[in-house]
Amino acid sequence: MRPEILFPLFAPATALTGVGPRIAQAIGKVAGEHVADLLWHLPSGIIDRRYAPTVAEAKTGAIATLTLRVDHHVRPHNRRQPYRIYCSDDTGTLALVFFHAHGDYLLRTLPEGEVRVVSGTVERFQNQIQMTHPDHIGTADELERLQAVEPVYPLTAGLSLKVLGKAVRGALETAPDLPEWTDSALLAQRGWKPWKEALLAAQAPEDEGDLEPTSAARQRLAFDELLANQLALAMVRLHMRRTKGHKTEGDGALRRQVLDALPFQLTHSQETALNEIAIDMGQESAMLRLLQGDVGSGKTVVALLAMLNAVETGTQAVLMAPTEILARQHLTTIEPLAKAAGVRVAILTGREKGAARQQILNQLSSGEIGIALGTHALFQEDVAYRDLRLAVIDEQHRFGVHQRLTLAGKGEAVDVLVMTATPIPRTLMLTAYGDMDVSRLTEKPPGRRPVKTVVKPQDSLGEVTAAVGRALDKGAKVYWVCPMIEESETLDVAAAEDRHAALKGVFGDRTGLVHGRMKGKDKDAAMAAFAEGPVDLLVATTVIEVGVDVPSATVMVIEHAERFGLAQLHQLRGRIGRGAEDSTCLVLYAAPLSETARKRLEVIRETEDGFVIAEEDLKLRGAGELLGTRQSGMPEFRLADLDVHADLLPVARDDARVILAKDPDLTGARGKALRVLLYLFERDVAVRFLRSG
Ligand code: ADP
Ligand code: MG
Numbered sequence: 001m002r003p004e005i006l007f008p009l010f011a012p013a014t015a016l017t018g019v020g021p022r023i024a025q026a027i028g029k030v031a032g033e034h035v036a037d038l039l040w041h042l043p044s045g046i047i048d049r050r051y052a053p054t055v056a057e058a059k060t061g062a063i064a065t066l067t068l069r070v071d072h073h074v075r076p077h078n079r080r081q082p083y084r085i086y087c088s089d090d091t092g093t094l095a096l097v098f099f100h101a102h103g104d105y106l107l108r109t110l111p112e113g114e115v116r117v118v119s120g121t122v123e124r125f126q127n128q129i130q131m132t133h134p135d136h137i138g139t140a141d142e143l144e145r146l147q148a149v150e151p152v153y154p155l156t157a158g159l160s161l162k163v164l165g166k167a168v169r170g171a172l173e174t175a176p177d178l179p180e181w182t183d184s185a186l187l188a189q190r191g192w193k194p195w196k197e198a199l200l201a202a203q204a205p206e207d208e209g210d211l212e213p214t215s216a217a218r219q220r221l222a223f224d225e226l227l228a229n230q231l232a233l234a235m236v237r238l239h240m241r242r243t244k245g246h247k248t249e250g251d252g253a254l255r256r257q258v259l260d261a262l263p264f265q266l267t268h269s270q271e272t273a274l275n276e277i278a279i280d281m282g283q284e285s286a287m288l289r290l291l292q293g294d295v296g297s298g299k300t301v302v303a304l305l306a307m308l309n310a311v312e313t314g315t316q317a318v319l320m321a322p323t324e325i326l327a328r329q330h331l332t333t334i335e336p337l338a339k340a341a342g343v344r345v346a347i348l349t350g351r352e353k354g355a356a357r358q359q360i361l362n363q364l365s366s367g368e369i370g371i372a373l374g375t376h377a378l379f380q381e382d383v384a385y386r387d388l389r390l391a392v393i394d395e396q397h398r399f400g401v402h403q404r405l406t407l408a409g410k411g412e413a414v415d416v417l418v419m420t421a422t423p424i425p426r427t428l429m430l431t432a433y434g435d436m437d438v439s440r441l442t443e444k445p446p447g448r449r450p451v452k453t454v455v456k457p458q459d460s461l462g463e464v465t466a467a468v469g470r471a472l473d474k475g476a477k478v479y480w481v482c483p484m485i486e487e488s489e490t491l492d493v494a495a496a497e498d499r500h501a502a503l504k505g506v507f508g509d510r511t512g513l514v515h516g517r518m519k520g521k522d523k524d525a526a527m528a529a530f531a532e533g534p535v536d537l538l539v540a541t542t543v544i545e546v547g548v549d550v551p552s553a554t555v556m557v558i559e560h561a562e563r564f565g566l567a568q569l570h571q572l573r574g575r576i577g578r579g580a581e582d583s584t585c586l587v588l589y590a591a592p593l594s595e596t597a598r599k600r601l602e603v604i605r606e607t608e609d610g611f612v613i614a615e616e617d618l619k620l621r622g623a624g625e626l627l628g629t630r631q632s633g634m635p636e637f638r639l640a641d642l643d644v645h646a647d648l649l650p651v652a653r654d655d656a657r658v659i660l661a662k663d664p665d666l667t668g669a670r671g672k673a674l675r676v677l678l679y680l681f682e683r684d685v686a687v688r689f690l691r692s693g
Contacts, residue, residue: 002679008174009036009680016170018163026159027167036680038171039199040638041164042218043151046205049119049136052147055129056091058122065119065147066131067140068094070110075103082132085110087118095130115140119147149206172203178680179673182224183655192220213644222640226431226652228677229637232686233434234656238664241285245413248281248389250312254341255305261340262301264445269293270302273439277306277417280437281390286408287415288433293441294610295421295574296448302441303392304334304371306417310389311343311370317390318372320379320407324349324520325527326394329549330373338371348374348383351520379407387411393418421574422567422614427646430653431637451577451585453605455561458590464557465506467586472507472536476581477553480539481572483560493517493541499559500539507537515541542568544575551579561587561604562597566617569604577608596620665690 002010012033013024024033031041049065058064068087076083083101087094087110096118098106110116120134136146153164177196180187192198193216201210201217209215213222259266266274273291280287293299307317319334321327331347338345346360346369363369367386372378388411408414429436456464468478480503482496493515500513512535514526523543529535531550538544542564556576561569569587577583589601603616640648663671678684 002684003676005176005178006036006676006679008176009039009171010034011174013038013167016167016174018166018170023159023163023167026156027164030154030156030159030164035171035174037638038168039175039203040221041153041168042202042639043205043211044154045152045211046208047135047150047152048207049146049148049150052143054091055089055094058094058129060122060124060129062122063120064122065117065136065143066094067115067117067143069115070112072112073103073106073110076101087116092129095128096134097130097132099133109137117143117146149204151203151205168203172200175199178676179669181670181673181677182220182227186651186655190219191216192223193217195220195224213641218639219645219648222637222645223648223652224677225637225639225681226645226648227655228681228683229431229640230434230649230652230656231659231674232678232683234653234660235686235690237288237434238660240288240413243286243413245284245286245415246315246389247284248310248313248315248415249278250309252312254308254312254343257341258305258308258337261337266301267298267441267443267445269441269443270298273302273441274305276437276439277302278309281306281309281415286413287390287417287437289417289437289439290429290433291417291419291439291441293419293421294444295571296444296578297421297441298445299394299419299421299441300330300333301337303394303417303419304337307371307390307392308338308341308343310415313389314367315387315389316364316367316370316372316385316411317392318374318378318385318388318407318410319392319394321373321375321394323543324351324375325523325543327374328524328527330394333549334371334373343370344368345371345373348372348377349520350375350377352377379410383410385410388414390415390417392416395420421571421610427642427649430649431642434653434656447580449577449580449582450608451573451583453573453585453587453608455587455589455601455605458560458588461588464586464588465503468537468555468557469507471555471584472510476536476555477530477550478537478555478557479544479553479575480537481544481556481558482539482541483558483563496539496541503537503539510534510536512538513540514538514543516543542572544572549578550575552581554579554581554583555586556583557586557588559588560590561601562589562593564600566600566603566613566620569600570608570610570613573604573608 013019013027013035014021015035019027027038031037047063049063051062052065053059055066058066066089068089071086071088074084074086083098083103083106085096085106087096096110117138117140118131118134119136120131123130123132138146151165152161153168155161155164175196180194182192193201198217198220202215202221205211210217212218277287277289280289291299291302303319307319310317319330321330327347327349331345335345346363348357348360352360360369361383364372365384365386391407391414393407393416408416471478480499482499496513496515500511504511512526512529514523518526526535526538530538553576556573558564558569558572564572573585576585587601587604589597593601599620603613607613642649659670659674666672666675675687678687
């Protein structure tokens with residue numbers, strides 16, 4: 001249960017005075033639906049009204065707060081003329097200018113003969129000092145209130161600064177003092193104030209420096225959020241460790257048979273990874289390990305051997321891939337090898353239907369099938385396993401945390417191995433998984449040749465087509481990749497179809513096509529025709545981005561490469577350079593290039609190193625955007641900015657570790673405060689893992 005002290009903060013924004021349903025909707029767009037969301041909506045700028053000159057001193061263009069005597073009103077003769085009010089101090093005269101004014105209102109707020117404080121932008125018009133529509137007008141004793149620094153917030157249509165500012169002030173008044181959850185030594189060392197004070201300071205910047213994410217107040221708030229994130233992850237981890245699982249230690253018989261059947265030797269890093277996985281699986285607690293290896297580094301065979309470890313103990317394993325094509329390809333690789341060891345492999349995707357599907361389900365629940373490959377279909381509700389021990393998830397960034405947990409939930413304390421070709425920077429790893437164990441495939445299988453990458457403008461299409469023709473004549477297999485068009489798959493497909501038609505006109509029937517809208521069977525047929533049959537030139541959308549393996553392909557054309565992300569370009573290019581032949585990637589771009597697009601293409605031309613590319617990607621895009629936060633299940637932060645606060649992350653992680661070592665169920669005074677923190681940042685799912693909830 002959410003602690004009572006937080007109730008006001010989790011009320012809807014409409015609970016604040018001045019916020020009705022319409023304004024709440026606009027607030028929902030920029031901040032969120034709860035009062036608490038307004039607390040996290042920090043100013044993006046300031047208006048400094050502290051400059052209080054005399055009329056004679058007032059600098060043109062500056063925002064100034066002046067104390068003036070109202071001399072006389074001059075009403076306009078027609079609607080196009082403004083209403084002017086002449087005011088003065090001992091040094092000079094200033095005109096207040098109002099268009100479409102309500103005279104009554106002006107007479108009330110600026111009565112002749114009285115002294116008033118006005119704040120706004122100083123202008124000069126035909127040698128007259130003036131101020132058009134002052135932002136604030138008040139009485140003389142309000143000078144101090146008006147002569148302030150005003151926060152400016154990110155806004156949206158239908159939401160003015162005045163209204164939003166008032167709502168934020170209302171939210172701040174609602175904010176209670178909360179018990180301190182952060183280590184006092186850390187607070188002292190960093191010079192951080194208590195939570196409420198830090199929040200008020202972050203919401204009331206005095207100068208530009210206070211807007212910096214590195215200001216003490218903002219750092220403290222960011223740290224709180226990171227601590228909540230790391231503590232929640234550590235609690236899930238601790239729960240996994242406490243849950244009694246299985247020791248999975250196969251006798252190695254099946255693995256030996258497969259190793260004998262392999263046409264190659266494992267690389268050193270494949271062996272190391274397999275050892276690390278075997279040790280984890282042999283522990284009673286469940287494994288959560290990431291296998292990270294650049295495209296083509298040979299993750300599939302590692303997955304197969306790990307799965308056989310489970311099968312050797314009479315239990316089952318699954319390998320889940322994000323696309324149908326990839327699942328089928330895993331089947332092509334894995335099935336003959338598994339057969340060599342006498343292990344039954346089945347595939348389960350959206351395409352298996354009716355009686356065929358039912359038969360597979362029966363054999364999964366009876367245990368006849370040892371290894372299941374497939375897509376999301378593997379964890380649909382009616383899929384049951386006799387004894388699932390290991391779940392391998394390929395290209396994990398395509399799946400959210402939720403999907404990972406659902407798959408693992410198909411057995412008890414299932415060991416989980418996630419595989420990725422996208423090197424995840426350490427900071428992102430930590431925020432998404434906490435301390436996850438990592439195995440890395442650092443070497444490529446022997447005999448791989450570097451890919452030559454050439455960057456050319458899109459209008460050299462004719463020249464490129466001729467070059468492709470020459471390559472085809474020499475017996476090459478060529479991918480021709482067409483880009484995404486404004487996120488629309490239909491247009492996407494249309495572009496690929498057009499290009500296919502055009503190239504078919506040139507190269508005839510050796511031209512094939514594959515895209516995401518094709519029926520599964522047709523996709524397979526297209527891929528197979530390219531891999532071993534009559535098709536030598538395959539026009540494709542990004543469906544081939546992930547994992548597709550046709551070692552004889554040596555040329556790739558990527559159209560409109562400026563529309564692709566860096567990681568995506570790297571993945572695409574990874575489809576070639578897999579065999580013994582030299583490979584070439586022709587990267588086409590349409591001018592003009594944006595600065596980041598130019599940099600992306602430069603990086604892709606310069607290097608094939610996945611780690612370097614991932615780092616550059618991080619630099620170019622920023623941590624939040626990398627991997628596409630939402631779809632990848634990466635957490636989103638409101639206050640922490642991983643590009644700036646990355647150094648706070650290990651501090652939060654260590655702190656979380658120490659906390660749980662001392663007080664694993666958060667029952668002490670600090671523990672109780674930490675529970676409030678978890679609820680405050682909505683990381684409360686972790687709270688149910690505590691023994692005394
Ligand atoms: P990825 O890590 O991108 O998933 P794959 O598992 O698809 O890579 O492997 C790419 C290719 O390398 C496959 O054709 C596979 O058979 C081959 N391969 C894997 N390991 C080795 C090895 N140790 N020596 C030679 N070839 C290997
Ligand atoms: Mg793969």
